[in-house]
Amino acid sequence: MPHTLKLLSAAEASSLDDELRRLFSEAQLAELAGFAFASAIAAEYELPRYARVLVVLGAGANGRDGMAAARHLAAFGYAVPILRAWPANASSYELLVDAVFGHRYTPPPRPPFAALLAALRASAVPLVSLDVPSGWPVDADAPPDGAALAPHGLVSLLAPKRCALHFDGAHLLAGRHVPPPLAARLGLHPPHFAAAAPFVRLEGLRCDAAEGRCTLRADALPLPPSFSAAAAVFSACISLVLLAYAVGALARSECRLFGLLWRPGLSHARHRDDAATRSSTRDAGL
Numbered sequence: 001m002p003h004t005l006k007l008l009s010a011a012e013a014s015s016l017d018d019e020l021r022r023l024f025s026e027a028q029l030a031e032l033a034g035f036a037f038a039s040a041i042a043a044e045y046e047l048p049r050y051a052r053v054l055v056v057l058g059a060g061a062n063g064r065d066g067m068a069a070a071r072h073l074a075a076f077g078y079a080v081p082i083l084r085a086w087p088a089n090a091s092s093y094e095l096l097v098d099a100v101f102g103h104r105y106t107p108p109p110r111p112p113f114a115a116l117l118a119a120l121r122a123s124a125v126p127l128v129s130l131d132v133p134s135g136w137p138v139d140a141d142a143p144p145d146g147a148a149l150a151p152h153g154l155v156s157l158l159a160p161k162r163c164a165l166h167f168d169g170a171h172l173l174a175g176r177h178v179p180p181p182l183a184a185r186l187g188l189h190p191p192h193f194a195a196a197a198p199f200v201r202l203e204g205l206r207c208d209a210a211e212g213r214c215t216l217r218a219d220a221l222p223l224p225p226s227f228s229a230a231a232a233v234f235s236a237c238i239s240l241v242l243l244a245y246a247v248g249a250l251a252r253s254e255c256r257l258f259g260l261l262w263r264p265g266l267s268h269a270r271h272r273d274d275a276a277t278r279s280s281t282r283d284a285g286l
């Protein structure tokens, strides 16, 4: 069965933000997102090929998370300078990270961001966007126009936003800090993440703008085949142990029902014990 991903509208993404802000501080959210973003970037854009990274920040929470991601990338060994303006040597970087706008962007871009987006669009350096390709209308049914950013990669945070329908590059999903009951209540339906990885590659993702949904092919599981086989063997062993235990319990015919212990094997013995108790009580004249 293919796995259908929930795509969030801008309003749904804001509701999720509100829920998360009740659970985490802003600093915690930044660290969780920043680490997840950086881990996904490091997996897709490996060292040493993409060692020099320029992270471009906006004024909102997307920029704040981009700042945290930059710090984590630096800790992973990437060279991530802190600059106040678009550098003259931007083409010498090996990767551009777009953390300008997230899901609260409303077009058109105001100064100075219009020029910043144009510079990102014009660059030949591979570009990866965090959560939303900056400048893309989040809820748009139509693909963005030719002047919009065309990132090589997209790292969606927690759940892809609706505009991801029109993205067909390398797509990863980062962040797994939505508590499962909240994810279930919001119908997020996240895919499986491998072990403790804070991101998953959305390989085999097929987005259909007409249907308004993205599905992951059933065979595009994040677990490597060797791990899946090991997991299958492990779960088969556990099932066998549980089955052996159940058969053993049945053989001993122990059933506990509403607090009463019924043991056919023991009932005769208990009957004998009761009879013996009654006769010893009688003998004792009690």
Ligand SMILES: NC(=O)C1=CN([C@@H]2O[C@H](COP(=O)(O)OP(=O)(O)OC[C@H]3O[C@@H](n4cnc5c(N)ncnc54)[C@H](OP(=O)(O)O)[C@@H]3O)[C@@H](O)[C@H]2O)[C@@H](O)CC1
Pocket (backbone or CB within 6 Å): 013, 016, 017, 020, 028, 029, 030, 032, 033, 034, 058, 059, 060, 061, 062, 063, 065, 100, 101, 102, 103, 104, 105, 106, 107, 108, 109, 110, 111, 113, 130, 131, 132, 157, 175
């Ligand atoms: N860590 C986590 O777990 C979570 C992290 N999250 C992350 O936060 C992101 C959402 O953050 P956000 O709400 O701050 O919005 P975001 O889009 O970054 O910035 C808005 C800024 O842009 C500005 N602006 C807007 N339009 C403009 C325009 N046309 N031209 C110029 N400026 C414009 C706007 O200015 P204003 O309109 O307010 O004047 C404001 O300053 C989300 O995508 C995800 O990455 C959250 O999902 C929560 C969970």
